[in-house]
Amino acid sequence: MENMCYTDFASMNSMEYIEKNLAGNWSAEYNYRTDEKILIPTNRAVGMLSVYYKPGDNVTIEIHGPYEFKQQVMNVLQTKVFPYVNLNFRFVDYGGDWLIDDKWSSGGVTFDAGKKNPTIHLSNSSQFLVIHETCHALGMMHEMRNPNIDLTWIVSALEQKYSKGNININEQIIKTVKSNEVRALPFDKNSVMGYPLPGETNKENVEIKPAEELTDIDKQWLEMTYGKKQN
Numbered sequence: 001m002e003n004m005c006y007t008d009f010a011s012m013n014s015m016e017y018i019e020k021n022l023a024g025n026w027s028a029e030y031n032y033r034t035d036e037k038i039l040i041p042t043n044r045a046v047g048m049l050s051v052y053y054k055p056g057d058n059v060t061i062e063i064h065g066p067y068e069f070k071q072q073v074m075n076v077l078q079t080k081v082f083p084y085v086n087l088n089f090r091f092v093d094y095g096g097d098w099l100i101d102d103k104w105s106s107g108g109v110t111f112d113a114g115k116k117n118p119t120i121h122l123s124n125s126s127q128f129l130v131i132h133e134t135c136h137a138l139g140m141m142h143e144m145r146n147p148n149i150d151l152t153w154i155v156s157a158l159e160q161k162y163s164k165g166n167i168n169i170n171e172q173i174i175k176t177v178k179s180n181e182v183r184a185l186p187f188d189k190n191s192v193m194g195y196p197l198p199g200e201t202n203k204e205n206v207e208i209k210p211a212e213e214l215t216d217i218d219k220q221w222l223e224m225t226y227g228k229k230q231n
Ligand SMILES: [Zn+2]
Pocket: 005, 006, 007, 008, 132, 133, 136, 142
């Protein structure tokens, strides 16, 4: 499981994480009388309602690991993430608000997602993994937990696929966030926040194939949360 992510697993006992996860985030709507754009809370599984950083805030990031690892992580962030997030990111040697290192044996994990000082542990610097874990740090959640997901999981197939991984199938894949009385964005099978899963894992035979970069809906979430990118 080269690119498997353990964030839900690592945060399973944090009440704050669970509450924020349930809280969802925002969707743009128009007031029918004034045509004014207003933000309506939604419950898209991949986003927290309340993140620490506000539009335009400064964020410093320190990266630890071998030279090549650091260069590759910085390159992915600069070209594939920062252009779509309205925060002022800067790399520092020490004392960063965020910490990214190579101290994870397989895949990656993010602790304190959506908070002031998240920590990202990576096992490698692949583009997908760097973007995926960074988006957790920004408050995004796994797309499989979107309440609008319209797939019927075949549990035996999931169990077979993850027989060797340290994955809690129920917590990380099957259990969606509840969407009582709220709207949610459509399920995005290509979201960078998905897990790669073959069609055999669900009755609808839909392959979940996370994109190697942010999809339009991923970017939409980032803009709703952090505002339009200011140059
Ligand atoms: Zn993840």
